[in-house]
Amino acid sequence: MAEALPAGISARQLNEALTRFRKIVGDSWVFSGEKARSYHDPYPVADDTQSHRASAAVAPASTEEVQQIAKIANDLRIPLWVVSRGKNFAYGGAAPVLAGSVVLDLSRMNRILEVSEKFGYALVEPGVSYFDLYNYIQEKKLKLWLDVPDPGWGSVMGNALDHGVGYTPYGDHFGMQCGMEVVLATGEVVRTGMGAMPGSNAWQLFKYGFGPYVDGIFSQSNFGIVTKMGIWLMPEPPGYRPYMITFPREEDIEQVVEIVRPLKLGNVIQNGATIRSLVLDAAIFSTKSQYFSGKGPIPDSAARQIMADHDIGMWNFCGALYGPPPVTDALWAATRDAFSAIPGAKFYFPEDRRKSPDILLHRAETMRGVPKLTEFNFLNWNGGGGHVGFSPVSPSTGEDAIKQYRMVSGRVREAGFDYMGLMAIGFKELHHVTVIVYDQNDRDERRRLDELFRTMVREAAAEGYGEYRTHIHYMDTIAGTYGWNDNALMKMNQKIKDALDPNGILSAGKSGIWPRHLRGGKP
Amino acid sequence: MKPIVPIVSTLLLTCGVMRPAIAAEPSGKEVFQQYCSHCHSPGDDQPGTLQLGKTRGKDKALLTARTDLPPAYITLIVRNGLRAMPPFAPSDLTDAKLETLAQYLGR
Numbered sequence A: 001m002a003e004a005l006p007a008g009i010s011a012r013q014l015n016e017a018l019t020r021f022r023k024i025v026g027d028s029w030v031f032s033g034e035k036a037r038s039y040h041d042p043y044p045v046a047d048d049t050q051s052h053r054a055s056a057a058v059a060p061a062s063t064e065e066v067q068q069i070a071k072i073a074n075d076l077r078i079p080l081w082v083v084s085r086g087k088n089f090a091y092g093g094a095a096p097v098l099a100g101s102v103v104l105d106l107s108r109m110n111r112i113l114e115v116s117e118k119f120g121y122a123l124v125e126p127g128v129s130y131f132d133l134y135n136y137i138q139e140k141k142l143k144l145w146l147d148v149p150d151p152g153w154g155s156v157m158g159n160a161l162d163h164g165v166g167y168t169p170y171g172d173h174f175g176m177q178c179g180m181e182v183v184l185a186t187g188e189v190v191r192t193g194m195g196a197m198p199g200s201n202a203w204q205l206f207k208y209g210f211g212p213y214v215d216g217i218f219s220q221s222n223f224g225i226v227t228k229m230g231i232w233l234m235p236e237p238p239g240y241r242p243y244m245i246t247f248p249r250e251e252d253i254e255q256v257v258e259i260v261r262p263l264k265l266g267n268v269i270q271n272g273a274t275i276r277s278l279v280l281d282a283a284i285f286s287t288k289s290q291y292f293s294g295k296g297p298i299p300d301s302a303a304r305q306i307m308a309d310h311d312i313g314m315w316n317f318c319g320a321l322y323g324p325p326p327v328t329d330a331l332w333a334a335t336r337d338a339f340s341a342i343p344g345a346k347f348y349f350p351e352d353r354r355k356s357p358d359i360l361l362h363r364a365e366t367m368r369g370v371p372k373l374t375e376f377n378f379l380n381w382n383g384g385g386g387h388v389g390f391s392p393v394s395p396s397t398g399e400d401a402i403k404q405y406r407m408v409s410g411r412v413r414e415a416g417f418d419y420m421g422l423m424a425i426g427f428k429e430l431h432h433v434t435v436i437v438y439d440q441n442d443r444d445e446r447r448r449l450d451e452l453f454r455t456m457v458r459e460a461a462a463e464g465y466g467e468y469r470t471h472i473h474y475m476d477t478i479a480g481t482y483g484w485n486d487n488a489l490m491k492m493n494q495k496i497k498d499a500l501d502p503n504g505i506l507s508a509g510k511s512g513i514w515p516r517h518l519r520g521g522k523p
Numbered sequence B: 001m002k003p004i005v006p007i008v009s010t011l012l013l014t015c016g017v018m019r020p021a022i023a024a025e026p027s028g029k030e031v032f033q034q035y036c037s038h039c040h041s042p043g044d045d046q047p048g049t050l051q052l053g054k055t056r057g058k059d060k061a062l063l064t065a066r067t068d069l070p071p072a073y074i075t076l077i078v079r080n081g082l083r084a085m086p087p088f089a090p091s092d093l094t095d096a097k098l099e100t101l102a103q104y105l106g107r
Helices: A011-025 A033-039 A063-076 A130-139 A156-161 A252-265 A278-282 A300-310 A325-339 A359-366 A374-380 A398-414 A443-462 A472-479 A484-500 B005-015 B028-035 B047-056 B071-080 B095-105
Strands: A030-032 A056-058 A080-083 A102-105 A112-116 A121-124 A177-183 A189-191 A225-232 A240-247 A273-277 A315-322 A346-348 A385-390 A392-395 A421-425 A429-439
Touching: A011 A030, A011 A056, A011 A063, A011 A102, A030 A033, A033 A056, A033 A102, A033 B071, A063 A080, A063 A102, A063 A177, A063 A225, A112 A130, A121 A156, A130 A156, A156 A225, A240 A252, A240 A325, A240 A359, A252 A273, A252 A315, A252 A325, A252 A398, A252 A421, A273 A278, A278 A300, A278 A315, A315 A325, A315 A359, A374 A385, A374 A429, A374 B047, A385 A443, A392 A398, A398 A421, A398 A429, A398 A443, A429 A443, A443 A472, B028 B095, B071 B095
Parallel strands: A056 A102, A080 A102
Antiparallel strands: A030 A056, A112 A121, A121 A225, A177 A189, A177 A225, A240 A315, A240 A346, A273 A315, A273 A421, A385 A429, A392 A429, A421 A429
């Protein structure tokens, strides 16, 4: 099958670019034709074979090579789609928004440049995965913990730049970022924060340096290519006690969130607190066919059976206590007391969970920063393999939680899917992350998913709920919901885009931000 | 262009931890350990092992125990993915490593 060409670029131009890229990185690190297939979205939503298809990929090994590639792309107007490791799978993987883009794959830049046990930070390149950094810390026996998202094969940098979250007290990954090196579209290299001062030894210690704090504009954006990033790491605590509290009824989510909020704001709950739904947890270790062979979402009777088999609730709150035992004991007393107000709440520590596999035993590892891929099991729930995340943000109130749950679960089930959601309370906000698992080979399921997703975005926006992150297929759709004051934010982003990337070569369409020549009247 | 080589050199001198995260020429077993083991090891929390056991049968759940996997098939699946399993790009799992892996699993 012929690969898509970038808009306005001829095959001759593309071939010239690839020839010049090969001179920079070597023949082995430019991939086209069949070799570019692994850069396609493995879980496509679009109903055609060309949307979001990359034409080729180039994998540099250094900042200098990135600079040279950017220069060539500018000369020939070749659109590049920048990925750290390309493992952002619920959101498109390594695939570009703009068909025909050349993927700038930074996974070969995989050096761990510095790890400070004294201060608790690492300086990494884009290709360093959570597995890499974890293994390094273990090998060196450093008293540091990572904070990991559910899949451990992704990029430490890429996850932070896409506003990913984890489950320790360091769960806000971009919040724990400190200092960047950025190659601009025009090839210049910039270091942010204290890194802008020659001789500074506080690059990974103080974010703000002097003047405007610009790091944020390089997250979820297409304004530059981040080639180094500092990430803060948590000192190994003197004690760790994971726990799980289960709740038997769907409507309990309202009271649960009302209880979590003051505990979270008061730091009684120290980590990224997640309240997970029944099917999401059940899907980690079982499949739908074990409980229901019909079409559509599982019935209540199956839900009850799952709860009994796995000894879990309709909602399951996994948390952890970090610190010296007297501290964790006191925090647990306050936590248990607060949740005891909910009838039927059950409290567990790992030693209470005798069967394996078990959701608390699994989450206990994640909440202490052990990277894994266990969560990928939920893709096997109905055997279809595809998944996409719908992730609106709201205030952390019970009223919003139950409203969102009813809105989203109702639509999801109406479309024939099971509700697999979690409510994550980072600090003051509530991320309601719903994963829709679908059969990527079933055209009808993909069509229903697409309709469902667009309906949910529209209905959520009408209630003031906006997505914090999205799949490449929906970036314009989500960007369109952030349109206050005649799209003032997008207009500002476009000005920044035009100033920093005048030829529009970087990640066209990322977060709905298009270069001038592809804007076509948007927004 | 801003010179970045001195910056990197400074990091080398002061930190001494700069190193590639991936070994140069690993064995098939080492490639499996690095790229496949997190889903395809023995155990009931392994997505690959779990799914293969349910769809192909328990005797086919564990890749390292199978003798029916031609190297060319392994290469095809790794590069293209299969249902829940995403493809692996050649920038990370190189052709040379994949060949080593395919020979190891296809033995």
